[in-house]
Amino acid sequence: MRGQAEDKSNRLGRLWTDPALRAGLALALVIALGCVFNADGAFFKIGTHRDALRQASVFGILACGMTLVIISGGIDLAVGSVLALVAVTFSLLCIHWSWSPWLAVPLCLLLGAACGGVAGGLTAWFRIQPFIATLAMMVFARGLAKTASGGMKVSTAVQNPDGTYRYVDVPAVFRFIDHRVLDGNLSMVTVIFLVCLALTWIVLARHRWGRQLYAIGGNEEAARLSGVPVTRAKILAYAACGLLAGVAGLCQAAQEQQGDPEAGAGYELTAIAIVVIGGTALTGGRGGLGLTLLGTLTIGYLEKILSINAVPEATRLMLTGAIIVLAVLAVLAQRRRR
Numbered sequence: 001m002r003g004q005a006e007d008k009s010n011r012l013g014r015l016w017t018d019p020a021l022r023a024g025l026a027l028a029l030v031i032a033l034g035c036v037f038n039a040d041g042a043f044f045k046i047g048t049h050r051d052a053l054r055q056a057s058v059f060g061i062l063a064c065g066m067t068l069v070i071i072s073g074g075i076d077l078a079v080g081s082v083l084a085l086v087a088v089t090f091s092l093l094c095i096h097w098s099w100s101p102w103l104a105v106p107l108c109l110l111l112g113a114a115c116g117g118v119a120g121g122l123t124a125w126f127r128i129q130p131f132i133a134t135l136a137m138m139v140f141a142r143g144l145a146k147t148a149s150g151g152m153k154v155s156t157a158v159q160n161p162d163g164t165y166r167y168v169d170v171p172a173v174f175r176f177i178d179h180r181v182l183d184g185n186l187s188m189v190t191v192i193f194l195v196c197l198a199l200t201w202i203v204l205a206r207h208r209w210g211r212q213l214y215a216i217g218g219n220e221e222a223a224r225l226s227g228v229p230v231t232r233a234k235i236l237a238y239a240a241c242g243l244l245a246g247v248a249g250l251c252q253a254a255q256e257q258q259g260d261p262e263a264g265a266g267y268e269l270t271a272i273a274i275v276v277i278g279g280t281a282l283t284g285g286r287g288g289l290g291l292t293l294l295g296t297l298t299i300g301y302l303e304k305i306l307s308i309n310a311v312p313e314a315t316r317l318m319l320t321g322a323i324i325v326l327a328v329l330a331v332l333a334q335r336r337r338r
Contacts, residue, residue, distance in 0.1 A: 023278055023294040030301045039308040048304060050185055056300020057193035058083075058255075061248040062267055063274040063292050064193075064200040065116075065241030070275055071204070072237045073217040073284030074123060074130040079245040079271060080264030081141035082115045086249025088145045091154035091259030094171040101173035109246045115141055116242020120235035134238075138268070145261040154259035170257050177254035189251045193296075196244060201289040203240075213237055217284025266317070273323055274299050299323075 034043040042048055062079050069076045086108045093104040115137060122133035157165045180187050204210035212233040215223040224230045248267075253259050278295035280287025302323075306316050 020279065020291060023291045023298070026277055027294050027298045027301070030298050030305065034301060034305045037305060037309050042308045043305065046185065048308065050180075050187070052300050052304035053190045053297075054187040054255075055303060056296050057187065057189045058248045058251050059267065059270050059274060059299060060193045060292070060296035061196050061244055061251065062271040063278075063296055064196050064289065065244030066268075066271040066275050067278070067280055067287060067289055067292050068200065068204070068213060068237045069130075069241045070272075070280050070282060071217050071284055071287050072213040072234055073220060074234065074237065075134065075272070075282075076116070076119065076238060076241050077131065077134040077268050078115065078119055078137035078141055079241060079248075080267035081138045081145065082112050082242055082245040083249040083252055083264035083267060084259075084261055085115065085141045085145040085148070086112050086246045087253035087256075087263050088149045088154055088259035088261050090250055090253045092148065094173060095154060095156055095168060095258075096158055101171070105173070105250065108250060109243055112246020112249065113239045113243040116245065117235055117239035119242070120238025123238065124231040124234040142261070149259060149261045151261065153261070156257065174254040174257055177251060178257075189255060192247065192251060196247060197289055197293060200240075200244075204289055209233060209236065214285055217286070219285075269321075270299060277323065 038044060062083070065079065066076060089111060090104060090108045093099040093107070094101060119130075119134045119137040122128045122136070123130050156168050156170060158168055159165055177188055177192070181191065204213070212223070212228045212230075215226065215228050216230055216233060220230060249264075252263055256263070274295035275287070275292060276282060276295075277298055278287070278291035278293075280292070302319070303316065306319070
């Protein structure tokens with residue numbers, strides 16, 4: 001009897017430390033909370049779920065890039081600032097300077113990739129700790145965004161040489177990114193997120209570079225001795241993270257119809273929370289994109305439930321911090337059992 005009880009306890013423990021089950025339980029718990037605290041039935045309306053997916057999509061795009069970096073054993077604190085820099089640049093090019101989106105979009109994505117690549121180079125070439133390198137990039141990119149925008153939001157109000165303002169139309173590319181498909185039930189930003197998720201999953205699951213990232217995160221020195229191009233693979237991971245932050249910046253600017261130099265503040269913490277809830281180990285070497293989707297839905301619905309119930313911003317931040325701690329504790333429990 002005692003042995004059966006111990007076996008049952010071990011099975012329950014393994015179930016709890018299973019990443020897929022843990023992510024699924026977290027999402028189920030959040031949905032249950034929404035059903036209980038439904039704000040007079042608002043949670044049961046299709047518009048609430050549509051908006052939750054739309055709002056979570058920018059976080060999900062950032063989480064795709066963060067997953068690549070964390071699997072390689074790193075961290076990227078600059079994604080929120082890179083998002084703001086790209087949003088400001090995109091708005092300047094398209095709204096104020098009337099550039100063609102065929103030029104503006106690639107340039108903005110290249111800017112995001114360059115920011116990530118510089119942070120990756122500091123980490124891989126100069127052996128600076130990822131926390132320090134990306135913290136420096138976070139501060140630099142935020143300062144650059146404020147400098148480029150003059151410390152103001154880049155909106156459709158364009159200043160004339162004489163100091164007066166004129167209003168211009170929202171660019172067509174902004175309207176395209178922000179429009180809805182399937183009879184208005186699915187945002188294009190959500191479609192962009194799903195495309196980013198699929199492409200990143202293919203890279204991790206099917207491409208040699210993805211296997212190299214797992215090897216580096218598991219044991220960097222062993223990977224180097226095995227012939228893995230560690231420096232190149234790590235720089236590419238950070239560059240890809242910056243590129244995806246650029247995609248998120250385009251979506252953020254289109255949704256807000258402006259470039260805000262203060263946008264994205266704290267988004268890096270949300271992206272990390274999504275990745276950890278999805279089962280990716282912060283120590284690197286384990287994880288994947290499949291459960292990042294569940295993590296995105298969990299955080300997205302939690303934010304929406306708190307919003308419709310008018311929960312203050314301070315409480316939301318505290319809950320996000322508590323979720324990160326709980327997710328990390330679950331990962332540590334998984335490692336001890338192994």
